[in-house]
Amino acid sequence: MLQNHMTQKAVSIMTLGCRVNQYESDSVASKLKENNIKIVPFGEKCDIAVINTCTVTSESDKKSRQMIHRALLFADHVVVTGCYAQISGDEESKNSSVTYFRGNSGKAGLADTVMNILAGINEPKVDIGKPDNTSAVESILETPMRTRSYIKIEDGCNNSCSYCLIHTARGPVRSKSPETVLKEAEILSTKGNAEIILTGIETASYGLDFQNRRPYGYHLADLITEINKIESVKRIGIASLDPSVFTDYFTETVAKAEKLLPHFHISLQSGSSRILASMKRKYNRDMALKSFERIKKNIPDATFSADIIVGYPGETDEDFDDTLSICEQIQFLHLHIFPYSKRIGTPAAEMKDQIPAQIKKERLKRLSELGLASKEKILDDYVKSHTESPVFVLVEKADAKSYKGHSEHFAEVIAENAGERPKVGDIVPTVLTHYDEKYVYGRHKMP
Numbered sequence: 001m002l003q004n005h006m007t008q009k010a011v012s013i014m015t016l017g018c019r020v021n022q023y024e025s026d027s028v029a030s031k032l033k034e035n036n037i038k039i040v041p042f043g044e045k046c047d048i049a050v051i052n053t054c055t056v057t058s059e060s061d062k063k064s065r066q067m068i069h070r071a072l073l074f075a076d077h078v079v080v081t082g083c084y085a086q087i088s089g090d091e092e093s094k095n096s097s098v099t100y101f102r103g104n105s106g107k108a109g110l111a112d113t114v115m116n117i118l119a120g121i122n123e124p125k126v127d128i129g130k131p132d133n134t135s136a137v138e139s140i141l142e143t144p145m146r147t148r149s150y151i152k153i154e155d156g157c158n159n160s161c162s163y164c165l166i167h168t169a170r171g172p173v174r175s176k177s178p179e180t181v182l183k184e185a186e187i188l189s190t191k192g193n194a195e196i197i198l199t200g201i202e203t204a205s206y207g208l209d210f211q212n213r214r215p216y217g218y219h220l221a222d223l224i225t226e227i228n229k230i231e232s233v234k235r236i237g238i239a240s241l242d243p244s245v246f247t248d249y250f251t252e253t254v255a256k257a258e259k260l261l262p263h264f265h266i267s268l269q270s271g272s273s274r275i276l277a278s279m280k281r282k283y284n285r286d287m288a289l290k291s292f293e294r295i296k297k298n299i300p301d302a303t304f305s306a307d308i309i310v311g312y313p314g315e316t317d318e319d320f321d322d323t324l325s326i327c328e329q330i331q332f333l334h335l336h337i338f339p340y341s342k343r344i345g346t347p348a349a350e351m352k353d354q355i356p357a358q359i360k361k362e363r364l365k366r367l368s369e370l371g372l373a374s375k376e377k378i379l380d381d382y383v384k385s386h387t388e389s390p391v392f393v394l395v396e397k398a399d400a401k402s403y404k405g406h407s408e409h410f411a412e413v414i415a416e417n418a419g420e421r422p423k424v425g426d427i428v429p430t431v432l433t434h435y436d437e438k439y440v441y442g443r444h445k446m447p
């Protein structure tokens with residue numbers, strides 16, 4: 001409450017990277033607000049700018065550095081945290097005008113550090129530490145910060161995919177206790193967030209560190225079952241999942257949770273078993289295909305998105321064809337395609353057969369075209385099946401004439417109002433009329 005007796009201080013927060021980072025920035029912002037500190041847009045003159053960085057690709061590193069330099073121009077102090085700080089903070093801090101660098105483990109206490117700096121209390125310039133702090137995982141968000149709530153249910157990763165640095169930046173799997181997740185889901189949904197998205201660095205590893213550890217995905221399925229019973233929670237989503245989590249147990253269990261959104265974001269990465277083995281992923285092409293089959297069998301209307309890496313070292317034309325064919329077979333609503341980017345310190349960066357940039361570019365283009373054709377086909381069927389029977393749109397924006405949001409299958413919908421104007425956060429039955437390459441259009445279906 002220190003700040004109540006002083007002129008109101010202003011902090012801006014820039015978040016790069018994943019939803020876990022977003023969740024952690026939201027937690028910092030919510031604590032600062034509780035202490036009467038104003039959160040201002042990034043770029044506006046302020047006392048402190050916090051940059052929550054990312055290091056997933058070399059492009060993310062570059063962007064993190066750019067944001068740090070930008071912030072130094074308008075903020076009195078700059079605080080840098082997140083995965084780039086964790087990996088490169090020691091180096092970056094040399095000759096830097098940044099006031100404070102903190103690794104991922106210290107993020108739970110970051111709001112207190114920011115308040116100390118505002119109060120003129122000196123903090124050591126660099127506090128990277130090891131990313132294995134469990135208390136950071138148990139902290140919860142009590143104030144909804146956006147239309148849907150992301151709940152961080154775990155941090156860290158026990159895998160060591162050849163191209164990835166994240167397991168180094170985030171440490172081993174640490175899961176939030178089920179009691180804490182249920183409490184957080186209840187608080188946020190009661191305060192207005194009807195949709196809860198469970199997120200983590202390797203979300204499917206949830207519970208692998210519990211004493212009664214059971215197979216991969218087991219605890220996550222149980223957690224979804226429990227959240228499904230909370231009355232105020234209306235929709236449950238899950239962040240990206242590795243295909244190998246979709247065992248019979250997992251798929252059959254989550255299919256019974258009627259609030260679970262029938263949309264799955266799969267971190268597929270490649271359709272070639274050879275490349276998946278080189279990446280050290282836990283599945284091959286056949287296993288991935290079986291996972292999609294199991295989901296479709298248990299949740300027939302499920303839609304899918306996927307992350308794919310093109311141009312991984314050693315990826316031949318045949319390997320790339322395998323990726324094209326799996327994408328054609330499954331049909332993804334959204335494809336997130338990343339040209340392989342070398343991360344110094346990973347085994348893949350040392351591989352001899354790196355793919356030239358031009359080939360990566362061509363593969364990205366071919367896969368994007370295939371992705372657009374699939375999207376068009378899915379949306380065409382989607383509109384045809386919902387001209388009478390509605391989809392349910394979580395309203396993210398609304399004005400006097402229309403509203404915009406995502407349906408339960410993760411299609412982005414713009415719809416005309418009918419009768420009462422919906423509010424942001426409402427879940428609105430909507431019949432569909434047509435689509436273009438970006439949106440599906442429709443109108444509010446009145447009872």
Ligand code: SF4
Binds near residue numbers: 165
């Ligand atoms: S599963 Fe693989 S890609 Fe994902 S965070 Fe872990 S090591 Fe990185």
